[in-house]
Amino acid sequence: MRWSAGPTDGRVSLRHVAEPGSAVRDSITVRNLGQEPADFVVSAGDGVLGQNGAFDIAPGTPSDSGAWITVGGLDAGKLTLGAGEHRDLPVSVAVPADATPGDHPAGIVVGVSATEDGVRVQRRIGVRVHLQVTGELTPALEVRGVTTDFTPSWVPFADGTLKVTYEVVNTGNVRLGAAATAEAAGPFGLLARRGGDAADELLPGNTTTRTLEIPAPSLFWASGDLTVTGVAVGEDELTAPTPIIRGYSVLAVSWTGVGLLVLVAGGAALFLVRRKRTGTGGVSTEEPVAAV
Structure with a gap:
C-alpha cells in the first residue's frame, strides 16, 4: 500500500502565526498511490518528540493545539479513495482566546490499515503543524x-x-x-x-x-x-x-602509565641497591709487585 499526505501547495509543513481568539485556514492533500481503493483514518493530535528526538504526534485525545484543529471532508474521521485518487481536505485551527504565547506544536495523522502475512498492520503519515501564538516569546x-x-x-x-x-x-x-x-x-x-x-x-x-x-x-x-x-x-x-x-x-x-612508572622506579632502585652492595663489599684481587 502506497499513499502520501502533505500540505496542498507542496510545503513541508503547515506553518502559521496566530493571535489568541483568531482562526487559521489551510489544507492538506491525501493521495492513494496504490492499485486498490483504500480507507484512511484522519485525526489531529498534539506534537511531541519521540525517544529518538524526531517529531511525532501523540496518540489519544489531544490536550493542547491538537484539539484546536478540525479537518473537513471526512466521514466520521474517515476518507475513502480509489486507486490513484487524491482529495484536498480543508484544515481550520480555532485558537482559544486564552491561548498562551509561544509555540503550540501539533500535527495531522493520516493512517491506513492493511493485512500483511495474516497480521493487521496500521501505518501512519504525519503532517506537521507549526503554530505559534502571538505575544511575548521567551526562548530559554x-x-x-x-x-x-x-x-x-x-x-x-x-x-x-x-x-x-x-x-x-x-x-x-x-x-x-x-x-x-x-x-x-x-x-x-x-x-x-x-x-x-x-x-x-x-x-x-x-x-x-x-x-x-x-x-x-x-x-x-x-x-x-x-x-x-x-x-x-x-x-x-x-x-x-x-x-x-x-x-x-x-x-x-x-593506570598503565602509573604501572610503567612503578616498574621503572623499582628497576632503578634495585639497580642502585646492587651497585651499592658491589662497591662496599667487594674483595680486592690485586697482588703486591716484588721489588727487584
Missing part, C-alpha cells in the same frame, strides 16, 4: 545534572576518553536546538582538548539527556567547561538565550 534553556566519567587508554599516558553527561531542559515557550561544546585540559591548562554535540530540537517543556565524548589528557587531573547554547530551528527567527556554562573536573589517571 536550563542545564541540570552535569556528570563526568574518565576512561583511560591502555597505551601509557595516551589521551583517555572523557564522557560529559548533562540534562538540558527547554524552559521557554518556543522550540530551540541546543548546541554544546566541552573542553578538557590537564593541570595549568596543559594539552587542552575540545569536542561538540547538539540536540536538534527541544519543544517547550521538553527534557533530554545527552552524553558528549571528547579526548582528555591523562595528567592525573582534568578540568574544563561545558557550554550549551540555544539555537533557532529551521526557519524560526528568534533571539537566542545567553549561553550556559558549567565547570567540571575529574580524576584522569593513566
